Amino acid sequence: MSVAGSSLQDMTTLPARPNTALLVIDVQQGVVASAHERDAVVANIGTLVEQARAAGTPVVWVQHSDDHLAKGTEAWQYVPELPRRESEPLVHKNYGDSFEGTDLEAVLARTGIGHLVVAGAETDACIRSTIHGAFVRGYDVTLVADAHTTNDNSKWGAPPPDKVITHTNLYWQYHRGPGRTAGVVETKDVEFS
Template sequence: MEKTACLIVDVQQSVVSALPDGGEELTEKLSRLITWCRQQMVPLVYVRHDDGEDRISEIDSRIKPKESEIVIDKSYPSAFLETDLESWCSEQGITQLIVAGMMTEFCIDATIKSAFERGYQVLVPQGCCATVDNEYLTAQQTEEFFEKRIWQGRYAQIFSLESLLSQPVKK
């Protein structure tokens, strides 16, 4: 049986505020995912990007971690590169990761591929990764492209958030 942890990547105030709705839709979905993880006793790991020079911003207050939950700071797009994430997963016996957060085409993509390369089964709930429009694609096009063409069946399994939330809560 797979032992699962959930990574909430780069959902920091400075990044979420760049979303058109100020991050309301993303943080609402992540709040539901986080609540389910807590009910299921699935460990939550919050990952923050540190740009250096004391510019690390705090995790969005709408999904704030509890004191007992892990926060890992990273300096590269992948949550694994030069962090304690891999050793923590190994110590905990984690073999499966749920990955959600920001920015789809950068840190989420790098983390998913790094997890896959390390042998983790990766799960991505639809709509729980976000980005902003760029000069080539809208945010929605980017998110759909990565979910359907890059990750699905290659690096991760994509599933609906509703299907996860409908799983019975462990007692």
């Protein structure tokens, strides 16, 4: 993957896993129905999916279910603007971190994935949990700045959604660890290769 014309060096600590995948997290009807800038974010994710497919980069879909988001309901379904191809892996999860209690690690290992480009929802829950979970497991993790969103949780003390998104983008671009990279890039600057 190159970003803004320069090569993003994959430095994953996972041996023999030089490949990149686009990880699309929880863009489900009940999750993003009233999310911040929903339509623009979904459109950006759609652009990323098409670019990844055109470049032969794997697209891995993650779908959440729990007591408030029942499997099989309309709210649980992915938004219609983002149709998954049958050949693309779908990982079902019940926790914020997409790796917890799922087969995501096995899915990524099978195709030598060591670098994740992450998009989806919700920024202050499943996105944050997953980017941190991936990083501590040895993955390089690039968050797409304008391709993740959240709902307004300010009535429970959270900052407004635009501030949550801005803060997550800010701190993730400076996140570091031995032998791994973290980064933030806008949709227009992502080039899968």
